[in-house]
Amino acid sequence: MTEEYKKILKEGARKAPFTLKFFKWLKKTKPKDLDIVMGDLHSEVFDEIDCLKCANCCASLGPRITDRDIDKIASHLKRKPSAVVQQYLKIDEDNDYVFTSMPCPFLGTDKYCHIYSSRPKACAEYPHTDRRRFIQLLDLTIKNSTTCPAVCIVIEKLADHYKFKST
Numbered sequence: 009m010t011e012e013y014k015k016i017l018k019e020g021a022r023k024a025p026f027t028l029k030f031f032k033w034l035k036k037t038k039p040k041d042l043d044i045v046m047g048d049l050h051s052e053v054f055d056e057i058d059c060l061k062c063a064n065c066c067a068s069l070g071p072r073i074t075d076r077d078i079d080k081i082a083s084h085l086k087r088k089p090s091a092v093v094q095q096y097l098k099i100d101e102d103n104d105y106v107f108t109s110m111p112c113p114f115l116g117t118d119k120y121c122h123i124y125s126s127r128p129k130a131c132a133e134y135p136h137t138d139r140r141r142f143i144q145l146l147d148l149t150i151k152n153s154t155t156c157p158a159v160c161i162v163i164e165k166l167a168d169h170y171k172f173k174s175t
């Protein structure tokens with residue numbers, strides 16, 4: 009991860025108490041245009057952020073992998089689903105499939121995902137800042153702000169949009 013992105017994460021951590029207050033306010037006021045605003049901010053921020061200079065999610069988070077994901081990966085690798093499970097996956101404490109170790113075995117040293125077109129749904133949806141009913145994802149977003157610099161920027165821009173000031 010670049011120094012610039014590390015700095016963004018550090019600043020996000022410093023502002024965590026502000027974010028908690030802001031999200032409490034969001035939960036209470038439930039702005040009607042939240043999903044539209046988030047969709048715009050997501051596009052704006054990901055036009056600037058270069059995930060290939062980061063890959064922090066692929067290096068540190070273990071995505072939940074569904075049976076459908078396994079089939080897709082197997083077909084991408086031209087292998088049997090059972091071989092994919094055996095080589096790359098384990099069952100975690102929630103009884104879900106996850107990669108046996110992180111960084112992800114499909115993350116290249118060039119930070120490219122070697123199965124990008126067939127990556128798990130959880131990877132494709134991360135960091136969920138453009139999801140519908142974003143109001144339900146506020147706690148998850150706080151968690152993701154400790155990993156993803158794009159989330160930190162989105163939160164900052166969202167607070168600016170609603171002119172939220174901490175008291």
Ligand code: SF4
Pocket residue numbers: 057058059060062063064065066134135155156157158159
């Ligand atoms: S989604 Fe976030 S954590 Fe993952 S590579 Fe992009 S900026 Fe980094």
Ligand code: SF4
Pocket residue numbers: 065066067071112113114115116120121122123124127128131132
């Ligand atoms: S499968 Fe690809 S997108 Fe998902 S964690 Fe691994 S490298 Fe990242």
